[in-house]
Amino acid sequence: MSVLPTRYTELVGIEHPIIQEGMGPFKTVALAAAVSNAGGMGTISMPGMSQEPSEGAAIMRSHISACAELTDKPFAVNVPVGADDNGKVLPITEAYINAVIAAREADSKVGQQLKVLTTSAGFPGAFASRIKDAGLIHQHKVGSTRQAIKAEEAGADVIIASGYEMGGHTHHSPVHTFVLLPNVTAAVSVPVLLSGGARDGRTLAAALALGASGVAMGTRFIASADNTDWHPSVAQFIVDAREGDDVVFPGVYGPARGLRTAATDRLLEIVANGEMTIDELTEWKDHALQLAQSTGDFEKGLVAAGQVASGIQDVVDAATFVPQMAREASEVLQELVRGLVPTSTVGV
Template sequence: MKTRVTEIFGIKYPIVQGGLAYLAYAELAAAVSNAGGLGQITAATLGTPEKLREEIRKVRTLTNHPFGVNFAIAKHDNGGNYQELLEVAIEEKVPAISLTGGNPQPVFDRIKGENIRTLVLVAGVRQAKKAEELGADAVMAVGQEGGGHLGRDDIGTMVLIPRVVDSVSIPVLASGGIGDGRGLLAGLSLGAEGIEMGTRFIATKECIQANEKYKQAIVHANETDTVIIKKTLGAPGRVLKSDFTLSIIKREQEGATYEDLKDVISGNANLNYIYNGNDVEGYGWAGQVIGLIKNIPTVQELFDGMVTTAEKGLSRLDSIIGEQASR
């Protein structure tokens, strides 16, 4: 597969693994990169420059392919300062970085002249145009089906992707509701030049940080088993439905403030579930794509299946369109 995304980032397949707070570390990132995609490690939840440097070097012992470092620049749960973490990424000469949340301009100002490729996660046309203006190599446009933090406008992937594609000249990756080869082919059909996936990569063998209970919940849930929390706080995020997350929504509806909710929406509450399997005092991010996830493969098996499915889908479309064209 050759698109501008594969050319810019030096990868075989235009598939990027999401930042996945607390989960996107060396083993997963290397597995994705070895399979032909762009794996990433998450900087924010590592917290300290020393830990990030260690993780970057660990990735390099596991793969000789390009990888990225994700910076969730709006928030650092472990108290880390993203500028300090960014300096480590620059010093270690990472091939790529991705930026989610917050204003990316200071990052672009700092890395100007450095040989680092850049991706920016966006949820609308305005953000995509701003990212292009700042010099982003590509944008990842996430529809409201996605897991984790989302845009505030509830725009679905099917509409968002062509809107963003029509609005910028840099490559666009489709994100939100994508977890197999059909989603890959659909994203390319909508004008994107690649895809980003988050939830699908949690349910893989190499996502070793994720508790088995979390993975099994993703596999056995269906597309109606997610809800959005923090909407009243202006920071909507899609999570697995549970008594815990439904209680958060109820409190929001009753007028709870951030201060009222900060303990139950914190990174620690997230860790309670994704690391320890405690769904009474914690939650896990997940997108609607859980309805399509039925197994826990290796990353290589996942990629092989996606490519095969995409090829079959393309053949099907060729036969449909070819038959119509010959009439």
Template sequence: MTNRITSLFNIEYPIIQAGMIWASGWKLASAVSNAGGLGLLGAGSMYPDIFREHVRQCKAATSNPFGVNIPLLYPDIDKHIEIILEEKVPVVFSSAGNPKTWTKLLKDNGVRVVHVVSSSKFARKAEDAGCDAVVAEGFEAGGHNGREETTSLVLIPAVKAAVSIPVIAAGGIATGRQMLAAMVLGAEGVQMGSRFVASQEASSHQAFKQAVLDSVEGDTVLTMKQLTPVRLIRNAFYQQVMDAEQRGASPEELKTLLGRGRAKKGMFEGNMEEGELEIGQVSALVHDILPAGEIVKKVWQEFSEALGNPIGKL
């Protein structure tokens, strides 16, 4: 397939691996890029020196394009931007902040810039800032989420109608049929996170990967809406948060409860009770841990088969 997304990134398939914290290191990103998709490093969980090392390892492991995902509110964002420019990273996906801050500098240096949005309003702002594309991320997505709670089925066509730049769909996508549905709604590519957490190359802890496989519908909940909304698997930490919110805890109390390193403790170190376990609703459809390249090929095959027989067996 050739469309605006494959042309923009010079990739074979319009399949993008989300830059998830504690899961998306150089092994995962390079494997996805080598398979014809676009792999992203998750810079949000990397100190600058670690980030530079992952960029260099990824460059050594693939000759294909790859990118990085950077939360714009990250405290060392200026150092990360400097590394991106020095190492000539070709693609940046930004999130959680104002895209106007860094987009012009990045584009002036030849970087393709994509911003993650949860509403048509923010999609228009990203287009006005000069972004090359937007990711329309629905309420179903894992990790930090928009406050609007708009589902992908509504968000994708709304964003498509609001902007002229290409739209990448995210949130609730792990199969080729879901990819086809997103494309029918107006997307020109998809970004998948939860499906790639359950890959052999993901740096997340094996216990967390198993928790993803074990999850069923209703096991994830969008919580911490007073701070930054985040979708989590239900566990002891989640229950502490819910109890605090139900008794009317202030944002300051919730920040104290959250503390530091909760996501690392859960997703990277494997503490399934006290850690923060970020994953999307689509984890209920993920049943195996596969090589990342095989995931790309499988999703593309499912998409192609569904495209030829859209009302066939689900």
């Protein structure tokens, strides 16, 4: 029995309003299955935006099958909507969306479990009806209220309101979670998830108080024992981070947030001095991100993570953490109600 049912848990059929978001280009198969098994919603990440489309689609199909082997619960897939300089949607985005739909059609177990497609980055309007016709619940991640309204109008079933403090690619215009979330929940009528800065039951309770139907987290779940697709020292690097240790650097398609390393200093220097072409720089960044994630090299490697790393003090396991977070949020909300001064005594 859910201790904290919300519009979101009802819509997607999960127990706890706690989502592990996509963290591409890294593999999150084991993590997604663990979060789903714990009663939350795990997300398969996109394997990269610069791959040859058929190759990327094949990797994504294999990750979807692997996740369905590890859990019988619902899970999601993330596909960023990339565009070229003329605003045309990238072939890799189309290939990933087709791969998700084909994976559901090819296997009835996958069809039942792979319930949610989360689009992010660019506007998903061109895909909205295809996603819906395939029977998927369409979540879209935004960084502004204007984008949220536009996505709802285009047919998105769920909006993820992601604040500037988030890890990974963030937004050109810095609107933080505490301002963005209540703006978005006031502006749209579909369920909204908070993303950026959530980490525990208190932050989940706060999100619900601001009108959200759940929280979607990245950084918190990097520091998880279930994140076995990553080098274990990345989790400890997150735990060791303190306030001020994060930095925004030019990502692959916009500003990105990560933890300061020798590589982030070097990256900012390369950009300031114009030392590389755009293609060389993209390759350098891709390599540096993969290096930290796969080997734990924090000298030459880039670590994408959110400001919330400063508040993460332990490596959790999803089976314990997810239900505990929901329970903690429920208790916080009940305690707040109990602790309120009755209105009849105010001013007496």
